Amino acid sequence: MEIIKIHHPYSASEIVQEDIVLILGFFDGVHRGHQKVIKKGIELAKEKGIKSALMTFNRHPAFVYRRFDPEYHSYLTPLKRKEELIASFGIDILYEVEFTSAFGTLPPQDFVDQYIAGWNAKAVVAGFDYTYGKEASDNMDHLHLYAKNRFEIYKVDVENEAESKVSSTRIRQAILDGKMAEANKLLGHIYETSGFVIHGDARGRTLGYPTANVLSDPDVFMPKIGVYAVLMKVNDEWIKGMASIGYNPTFGYRKNISVEVNLFDFKQEIYGENVRIKWVKYLRNEEKYDSKEALIAQLEQDKTDSEKVLSKVKINQIL
Incomplete structure (x- = not known):
């Protein structure tokens, strides 16, 4: 897996100049819900005969969008661990974007133009709750408006366990409650x-x-x-x-x-x-x-x- 670190604004020379399927998400925990998104992106890339690429951030957007929040002060998977887990699925390219105020305040259209279309994405895969743009102002339901027919869009539905959403927040609570069996089941590791x-x-x-x-x-x-x-x-x-x-x-x-x-x-x-x-x-x-x-x-x-x-x-x- 090739790891490319990006600081906004980036140079075109930093980007892999070939078609990709781009997978979007922060992926803290790389849990079963995240794995569902990642596997869908890899499957689609193989079908199209192009590389799979995943975009994540070096820190949680909450550090930029809001005041200190203890839930995001520490991670289920710090960056090195996240890299290891993502590589295990067979991703070709991992883009790690530094989440700065300049990047985090991009309007939705600029984000799509620069960080999806500008990265030669022929298809985008993300979870149903993925947000983007200034202060996470937009979501997957509106992505087609900014895409302008330049790439396909695949929204992955929620992954449930025991009739509840698999989420990083749920896993954190299980860990805090000492329910390691539940946390590990939700993580998938x-x-x-x-x-x-x-x-x-x-x-x-x-x-x-x-x-x-x-x-x-x-x-x-x-x-x-x-x-x-x-x-x-x-x-x-x-x-x-x-x-x-x-x-x-x-x-x-x-x-x-x-x-x-x-x-x-x-x-x-x-x-x-x-x-x-x-x-x-x-x-x-x-x-x-x-x-x-x-x-x-x-x-x-x-x-x-x-x-x-x-x-x-x-x-x-x-x-």
């Missing part, structure tokens, strides 16, 4: 965050459960406080483990939330390593224990529960 390993209190070693303390990347959407069955990628290998998000109340509350991962059958020193964590299942809430022995007993149960959950995950099929 296991939810993932990223960060790097830092020094911690080293208390886990005294309990027989040494942990890697992970400083999460600032733009990732974090799951709720609690204990999870997880997979963590270290040096290109996915390792089974369990993770805790919280304040370590048994030993006196920390000022800040920590992410600590106990990896099973793993004894390497990995300080400073970039890691990725897949949040497979929420096991329980964080609790304060009356003694060190009570906490160790709970950790033993958490490991048993995690191993049972993770035994059903096919690691070799994970992105």
Whole structure:
């Protein structure tokens, strides 16, 4: 997949000079609804014998259109993760547009002229709720008015699960509620965050459960406080483990939330390593224990529960 980064206004020399099917969307999460749009675009490109291209943005339009909104301050899929997922579907070209005020305030006709027709699109594919133009002022129902018969338009209907729309907002709420099975089903892949390993209190070693303390990347959407069955990628290998998000109340509350991962059958020193964590299942809430022995007993149960959950995950099929 060729990745092309665009800053408005762009030069014609930056654009691939051949016919394309253009797929439109922000695609945070690259969830099942997004996948339906992407697959339709790829299918259409193959039918026409031309390349598939996807346009997304480097940041959510909400940063330009409105004041701070916590829902869009962090992402289900930061840009690098989004690139990886989109590439897995077989997209030929990924255009990443920097969402600036100059770009975000383009009138609908200018957006269509410059960023659809100007990109040699012979067909456009987008979800039913895609918006464009100044402050997202227009939608798919009016796109034909601006197209002026220069390209075909395909509007993909809503993807439902349990009679409700599959959406990034719904997935965020499921993650906040600890409903990882639901979130992962809606995503179509296991939810993932990223960060790097830092020094911690080293208390886990005294309990027989040494942990890697992970400083999460600032733009990732974090799951709720609690204990999870997880997979963590270290040096290109996915390792089974369990993770805790919280304040370590048994030993006196920390000022800040920590992410600590106990990896099973793993004894390497990995300080400073970039890691990725897949949040497979929420096991329980964080609790304060009356003694060190009570906490160790709970950790033993958490490991048993995690191993049972993770035994059903096919690691070799994970992105």
